[in-house]
Amino acid sequence: MADLRLARRAAGLSTVFPGSHFPSELDDGVIAFDSGFAAPDLLPDLTPFAEIALNAHRGETLQYSAGQGQPLLRDWIADLMNRDGCTLTAQNLLIVNGAKNGLDLISRLLLDEGDAIVVTAPMYFTAIPIFGVYGVEFIEIGQDEAGIRVDELEATLARRAAEGLTAPKLIYNVADFHNPSGVTMPLARRRALIELAARNHIAIVEDTPYRRVRFEGEAVPSLKALDTHGVVLHVGTFSKLVAPGLRMGWIAADPAIIARLIRLKAEGGSSALIQRILYEFGRSPAFDAHVARVRDAYRQRRDRMLASLDRELPEIRVQVPDGGYYLWLTLPVHVDGDRLAADAEAAGINLIAGSRFFAGATTGNRAPPRNHVRLSYSFADPDTIEAGIVRLAEVYRAMTAR
Numbered sequence: 001m002a003d004l005r006l007a008r009r010a011a012g013l014s015t016v017f018p019g020s021h022f023p024s025e026l027d028d029g030v031i032a033f034d035s036g037f038a039a040p041d042l043l044p045d046l047t048p049f050a051e052i053a054l055n056a057h058r059g060e061t062l063q064y065s066a067g068q069g070q071p072l073l074r075d076w077i078a079d080l081m082n083r084d085g086c087t088l089t090a091q092n093l094l095i096v097n098g099a100k101n102g103l104d105l106i107s108r109l110l111l112d113e114g115d116a117i118v119v120t121a122p123m124y125f126t127a128i129p130i131f132g133v134y135g136v137e138f139i140e141i142g143q144d145e146a147g148i149r150v151d152e153l154e155a156t157l158a159r160r161a162a163e164g165l166t167a168p169k170l171i172y173n174v175a176d177f178h179n180p181s182g183v184t185m186p187l188a189r190r191r192a193l194i195e196l197a198a199r200n201h202i203a204i205v206e207d208t209p210y211r212r213v214r215f216e217g218e219a220v221p222s223l224k225a226l227d228t229h230g231v232v233l234h235v236g237t238f239s240k241l242v243a244p245g246l247r248m249g250w251i252a253a254d255p256a257i258i259a260r261l262i263r264l265k266a267e268g269g270s271s272a273l274i275q276r277i278l279y280e281f282g283r284s285p286a287f288d289a290h291v292a293r294v295r296d297a298y299r300q301r302r303d304r305m306l307a308s309l310d311r312e313l314p315e316i317r318v319q320v321p322d323g324g325y326y327l328w329l330t331l332p333v334h335v336d337g338d339r340l341a342a343d344a345e346a347a348g349i350n351l352i353a354g355s356r357f358f359a360g361a362t363t364g365n366r367a368p369p370r371n372h373v374r375l376s377y378s379f380a381d382p383d384t385i386e387a388g389i390v391r392l393a394e395v396y397r398a399m400t401a402r
């Protein structure tokens, strides 16, 4: 390779091509409990809406779109969020290419090399390199059954201030059906987090892919709905509710933030075609019917996985989520989740070792706990879920007997 001088942020990146994790490319019989892919039978038929988009609106959908996103879709999303307790207009919204694009744009807006950010331990592992490439220091804060520990965060901020360290710029959090822990923050903890962030001028990045994939109980107001200070940058996506292949999401924030983000989103705006298809789907009766179907189907899958685990592996502790795609398993302390993930993969069950969900594992900050794994119930059908847990239990017994 030519001796090119790379940017600091790129020089340390691996030159190995990332492996493919597409469940559709797996060998026959391999069971994907690792992926956040949608269940194939839940992908909606968007053909009629694509036809409308390409025929009645060809002049719009095959042209460049507005950098902020199409006004009609932004109006519709504002309405969706306002029915969920927010007070937004289309001016508060930027359409992005999925939540990960949103996280990257927010990083560009807020982060300089050397800045600190607050994350949960564990956290959504795909976000680690998104933030990491900006050269940030990760401050890991633990979670309990109510989510991120605000008391621990407050003590950490005080300790850092006493040591002369800079305050973190943002807090990254998934308040509903946290990935991977499954925890949903109750109201009081949400309020406490917002007050602490506002007092310390720290932005909260609220990532909400699973918010509408709720199986039971009442929705707790989003951080954005509770935010009277303007500190919450809310990231939404259609990946988990409609289809990840659309690559369509949004950021909701104050207009002064959105105006800057539009300038940082320099790729020419998200696809006008996909935005129109989503808008036509969203305003049709098919949308609510689809959401109900999604909730129902993932609830069934969660319950099947929980029942199978309870029967096959009663010694493993499971955090039962009220929604979302994942189960976070706590193994007995002496059982190694990395080892279990490797042995399971060899036996044709793909799952993810819990240690990968800790930013410290990537940055070398501190050793992550090893006795967790994350299972996804979103992709496999219920019978496959049951068969997969039976096979996983065999792997587990063989491993712990050694």
Ligand SMILES: Cc1ncc(COP(=O)(O)O)c(C=O)c1O
Pocket: 036, 097, 098, 099, 100, 101, 124, 174, 179, 207, 209, 236, 237, 238, 239, 244, 248, 249
């Ligand atoms: C917490 C969290 N954020 C974001 C995403 C990805 O969203 P998108 O497909 O919109 O980039 C996921 C998907 O697994 C997720 O779990």
